[in-house]
Amino acid sequence: MINVGVLGATGAVGQRFVELLADHPWFKLTTLAASDRSAGKPYGKIVKWRLDTPFPENIGKIKVVPTSPSAMKNVDLVFSALPADIATATETEFADAGIAVCSNASSHRMEPTIPLVVPEVNPEHLGLIDVQKDTGRDGFIVTNPNCSTIMMVTALAPLRKFKFTDIRVATMQAISGAGFEGVAAMAIYDNVIPYIGKEEEKMETEALKIMGTLKGKKVVNAPFKVSASCHRVPVIDGHTMAVWADIKEPLAKIRKAYMDYKPPIKGLPTQPAESVHFFDEEPDRPQPRLDRMRGRGMTVSVGRLREGVRFVAMGHNTIRGAAGASVLNAELIVKKKYL
Ligand SMILES: NC(=O)C1=CN([C@@H]2O[C@H](COP(=O)(O)OP(=O)(O)OC[C@H]3O[C@@H](n4cnc5c(N)ncnc54)[C@H](OP(=O)(O)O)[C@@H]3O)[C@@H](O)[C@H]2O)C=CC1
């Protein structure tokens, strides 16, 4: 068992980490960190548990510590659910102190030596860990993408063998993506908000790095363009998106690519039996309420495949799009013997 900790353990994504790690076969959750407001108190006393799964009582006794490497003794790996403005310096401090960091925050995603990984899409990008270690650093940082980006690239993975240059995407994103306090009920009820700060830019840049090629010590971006339009809708969990890809192949070949798709990795505990579920028959799927918990929240569902090529993709934003993505990255790190 590898001893692990969670940074930002009391937050929306931090709670998902705790849920996923409370009973993990490879990782022992020993340490929970949050802000100085929470430090020093038992987790069970201060966390406002917002998930609809039972609170893991075995974790409740753990005393919350301040967010600093010196407070996290005997931890080899931390999962970061810190706000991005805090994560920038804090994650660097942890990596410099010899601790591996699997981060869900956006701060370091686009740095050239930091892997931005979805295990089913670009597992080989973990090679950038060696580039970080070449600088003399004992620890390292590995990031997972923005929650909308991850659904889009995972849904595109079966289509990579076809040529495309232009991806257009319109998202319908759940309110949990903004955190518990992020969107007022009065703002979102009976409404759609056609703006999510920096989300479109993230989809347009992160996807090119993830689907790019690791050449030597750097990633060469994928040669296509993404145009995104992002919208908040009154759904609690599950980001849905309509995607257009300029693939000229016959629809039957695209359909077969989804039916035959096998991801390049297997054997990771958090990986679902199906990374991509393809709805071939049902014309009204995927739907967030019905499909977000497929594969314990880790499956990306794809449906409504039409000429164009057009399809709809959907996945759970705080599991596959956040904490689950980081845990899957950590499992890949262990499998590839970086830890
Ligand atoms: N919500 C989502 O679906 C997604 C979120 N993300 C990203 O994940 C990260 C966390 O988001 P979310 O969980 O929604 O945020 P929350 O606001 O719910 O939680 C923030 C956490 O960080 C802690 N924290 C705040 N300030 C500090 C500080 N100065 N020092 C140490 N810890 C601090 C808080 O502790 P305390 O309780 O003590 O204040 C809390 O545990 C963000 O970077 C976000 O962009 C990514 C993808 C999806």
Ligand SMILES: N[C@@H](CC(=O)OP(=O)(O)O)C(=O)O
């Ligand atoms: N902005 C995303 C959530 C998020 O925090 O993304 P990021 O990890 O890129 O900061 C959403 O609303 O749904």
